[in-house]
Amino acid sequence: MKKTKLIIISASAIFILLIAVIVGIIGADESSSSYDNSSEFLMSTNNKIAVEYYSNNYRKILNSHLKGTTKGYVPLFRCIYLYNILMEQSDFCDGKDDCKPLNNYNENDDINVSKIIDNSSMGKYISNNNDDAVKFFKKAFNDSLNENGTLKSLEEVCKNDDYNSSKGCSKSFLNAVYKSGFESESGYPQVLNFPLKITNSISISSIFNVKRIVNLSSESFIDYHSGWDISAPAQTKIYSACDGVVTATNNSQKENKQSAIANYVKIKCDIKLNIQIEIWYWHLYPNSIVVSKNDHVSANQHIADVGTTGLSTGNHLHFQIVQVGHSNQRLDGFAYINWSKYNTSE
Numbered sequence: 350m351k352k353t354k355l356i357i358i359s360a361s362a363i364f365i366l367l368i369a370v371i372v373g374i375i376g377a378d379e380s381s382s383s384y385d386n387s388s389e390f391l392m393s394t395n396n397k398i399a400v401e402y403y404s405n406n407y408r409k410i411l412n413s414h415l416k417g418t419t420k421g422y423v424p425l426f427r428c429i430y431l432y433n434i435l436m437e438q439s440d441f442c443d444g445k446d447d448c449k450p451l452n453n454y455n456e457n458d459d460i461n462v463s464k465i466i467d468n469s470s471m472g473k474y475i476s477n478n479n480d481d482a483v484k485f486f487k488k489a490f491n492d493s494l495n496e497n498g499t500l501k502s503l504e505e506v507c508k509n510d511d512y513n514s515s516k517g518c519s520k521s522f523l524n525a526v527y528k529s530g531f532e533s534e535s536g537y538p539q540v541l542n543f544p545l546k547i548t549n550s551i552s553i554s555s556i557f558n559v560k561r562i563v564n565l566s567s568e569s570f571i572d573y574h575s576g577w578d579i580s581a582p583a584q585t586k587i588y589s590a591c592d593g594v595v596t597a598t599n600n601s602q603k604e605n606k607q608s609a610i611a612n613y614v615k616i617k618c619d620i621k622l623n624i625q626i627e628i629w630y631w632h633l634y635p636n637s638i639v640v641s642k643n644d645h646v647s648a649n650q651h652i653a654d655v656g657t658t659g660l661s662t663g664n665h666l667h668f669q670i671v672q673v674g675h676s677n678q679r680l681d682g683f684a685y686i687n688w689s690k691y692n693t694s695e
């Protein structure tokens with residue numbers, strides 16, 4: 350009996366290893382194998398279901414902003430954190446201990462923010478589409494934005510009376526958040542353009558860092574999304590998000606359908622940041638690439654069109670920001686977009 354069990358366990362381990370290797374190979378051109386701090390909370394197993402519901406609601410809010418007059422982006426971590434504060438302070442949590450994850454920490458504890466989020470069982474309220482829960486999630490998003498669509502610092506949001514007296518806005522908690530690497534005190538440098546014209550025909554189909562089961566006709570595998578997917582009609586024009594130099598292109602796919610390798614363009618940005626970034630535009634329409642390797646491009650210059658080549662199930666742009674020399678380091682591309690340019694309705 351024991352032997353059989355051992356064989357099954359060994360066989361399973363080998364199988365899992367094999368799958369991991371296969372996924373590693375297939376995903377190599379688009380996904381990466383290691384993750385930065387900010388992805389930890391999306392990968393945590395305890396709260397997997399909760400996070401899936403958070404991210405669905407989050408995607409809905411992002412899409413309503415893309416289509417509305419107020420445009421902007423708030424990192425998912427920020428929404429969940431502020432949402433925790435709002436819920437905890439509301440009548441909703443009276444008598445519900447699992448509703449107060451911040452209460453498990455004392456001022457002097459070494460506060461681990463990813464643990465706070467992981468310990469929060471509030472996802473179940475959002476998952477039931479509880480009105481209060483969804484309302485607080487939306488409020489957390491809206492309260493984080495300035496009128497022009499730029500992101501407020503967490504400290505600024507904490508000045509608001511709805512958050513001010515909460516534990517999560519105390520000096521020690523704020524310092525813990527910065528120490529954890531989820532947020533920086535200075536926020537993000539918003540230096541990029543959005544790569545598509547914002548119209549009613551585009552929407553966000555998959556968010557950054559979300560865990561996905563990718564189902565293709567030939568295979569299915571688990572993937573932590575390394576970029577943003579913006580769904581758009583075939584041949585929608587894509588514009589460079591920065592001034593820069595084209596470092597690579599691939600135009601080998603001649604048909605606009607799922608294939609082994611995507612058509613793509615990579616552009617290294619001429620932007621002075623602490624790190625050097627390159628932007629990857631994936632799944633491009635056949636023969637739509639109008640730039641070549643070593644070309645200098647300017648921000649908003651047309652570079653290619655939307656398609657569905659590569660590991661893709663529909664027409665969309667996969668938009669990914671990569672740190673040059675550290676392609677395994679995941680960066681949240683939307684955090685770098687200057688949304689104040691897109692705050693007028695059309």
Ligand SMILES: [Zn+2]
Nearest residue numbers: 576577578667
């Ligand atoms: Zn993608």
